[in-house]
């Protein structure tokens with residue numbers, strides 16, 4: 001997987017790069033499961049697997065030479081960001097303002113029968129589960145989520161293609177991205193090209209199993 005790139009479809013200038021598991025903790029805590037203490041945010045089942053990829057989106061430096069930019073370019077006009085609500089290292093592009101995690105994990109076998117036929121009939125062997133996707137609250141609704149997801153899809157497609165070219169048995173040139181989507185974010189994912197894989201809604205109670213339940217729906221698509 002590419003170590004760094006600087007393309008962004010967001011109106012907020014971004015770069016993307018792999019990050020260590022610990023770098024996901026602050027945003028997971030802030031936007032996903034605030035009731036779970038920081039030290040319990042990582043999930044031993046998958047966060048430390050060698051094939052797991054944690055990806056971060058970072059604000060691009062303004063290029064003015066200033067060590068700290070209080071503004072970010074949003075659209076064609078510079079819009080003030082409330083930098084007091086972003087940490088200094090987030091404003092400076094040193095800490096991520098969006099994170100997600102990609103895990104080599106097959107779709108639950110018990111749910112395969114309920115997959116839409118368009119997916120089930122051409123299910124690739126390479127299956128990746130998206131976990132713990134969050135954008136800083138101050139930057140939500142500005143295209144950052146779509147941008148990092150598009151970047152992820154591009155990377156995974158490249159990866160699938162290279163597996164195929166290498167003659168790897170897994171390499172079909174396609175892969176299946178799936179995830180448990182918060183039901184409240186279903187439209188966001190649909191706008192990013194994902195589909196509902198199973199209309200059944202279900203509750204999750206965080207990695208501790210003791211948090212206030214959040215409603216989810218299984219989504220994804222073949223890339």
Ligand SMILES: CC(C)(COP(=O)(O)OP(=O)(O)OC[C@H]1O[C@@H](n2cnc3c(N)ncnc32)[C@H](O)[C@@H]1OP(=O)(O)O)[C@@H](O)C(=O)NCCC(=O)NCCS
Nearest residue numbers: 133134135140141142143144145146181182184185187188
């Ligand atoms: C869900 C999340 C990752 C989306 O990222 P984002 O940067 O806010 O979304 P974008 O600005 O890229 O939105 C892309 C499109 O989806 C739409 N959209 C985003 N969130 C939406 C929502 N909850 N409901 C309906 N539409 C939504 C946007 O309006 C935009 O539509 P447009 O292109 O027609 O203007 C982000 O809002 C977030 O971190 N939410 C809190 C944590 C969370 O729920 N994570 C997902 C866990 S499964």
